[in-house]
Amino acid sequence: MPCTIVNIGIAAVLAVAAVVIAGTGIGILFFLVALAIIYLHGYLVPGTPTLTKRYLPASVLGLFGKESVTERRARSIDANATIEEQLVAIGVFTVKDNPALTDSFANAWKVANERFRFEDVDESALRTLFGTDDVSRHAATGAVVDGNQSIRWISESALVADVTASRLLAERGSGWETVEPNERIALLRGLRLFLRVCPACDGAVDVTERTADPCCERPHTLIEVTCSDCGTPLADDAVVGIDADASGRVRAIRR
Ligand SMILES: [Zn+2]
Incomplete structure (x- = not known):
């Protein structure tokens, strides 16, 4: 937004x-x-996204939901912390009232998904997602990383959401490039439990939680995140135990 305003100003001066x-x-x-x-x-003069980030004061960028480069670099991912703590540390998650995506990340993610929706997730996108060249795609929703780690997504839209989220996290300078593939997937799955809108159609997201009490096992809380408009499954998880005070998806990211 600041970049667009600066560029419209430049265009107006040149037009005069x-x-x-x-x-x-x-x-x-x-x-x-x-x-x-x-x-x-997005801009007329190459380089203005970087220039506005660098030279506009933090208070002005704050009005547009942006942070300065130094504020971003100050954050990093600590592999020993919980998923929630890591997501908060890199500024994509807030715990003000309840754990949730920050508005700025949720909006950026929505825009990225709208742009990527009709693109194909090829192996180059998967290489960027995992930060390694050793990735092969298996069918529409599977991949093998480093020759031995098999990963399945619940839907193609879930995979798209991970590809776009990974790109955004890499852009934030949060040390994402140092995160191992299995840790990346854990963080991305945690993020997907809190999607606000469907990556496939922008429809509202439904979170359902139910308890399962199978014999010979402790009771579980099962979490399912689906689009209420197109029905696409977006994320799922299961946590051991039942807790009236914290939802399953909150407990899932606090493990
Ligand atoms: Zn949908």
């Missing part, structure tokens, strides 16, 4: 110059083309 030099028609045409480029590309 074009009016003076080449006439009103050319000036208006220039301005319309510039707006189209900003709309499609």
Whole structure:
């Protein structure tokens, strides 16, 4: 947003110059083309996303839901902490009232999913997701990492959500590149339990929890996250025990 405003300002100044030099028609045409480029590309002058992040004061960036580069770098992922603590540490999770995605991450994730929705998740996307070249895709919702670690997603949309979340986490400079593939998947699964909207259709997300008490095992709480519009399963988990005070998905990220 700050980048877009700066670029529209630049386009307006250049358009006025074009009016003076080449006439009103050319000036208006220039301005319309510039707006189209900003709309499609996000900016007119290359480098402004970085420049606005670097030079606009933190208080101004805060108005747009952005943080300064140094604030981001201060955070890092501690593999010994719980999933919740790690997600809070890297600024994508808040525990103000209840654990939830921060607004800025939820919005960025929604936009990224809308853009990626119609793209194919190829092996290059999987390599970026896991941070290793040793990844092969198996069917639509499976992958083998480092030759021995088999990973299955509950749906293609769940896989897309992990690909986009991984990209966003890498952009945040939170040490994501140092996180091992199995830890990445654990964090991404934790995130997906708290999706606000469906990555496939932007529909509302339903979280259902039920208890299962199978013989010879301790009772479990089963968590299922699905889209209430298109019915796509988005995440699931199971935690041991039943707790009236904390929901299953909260206990899942506090293990
Ligand atoms: Zn949906």
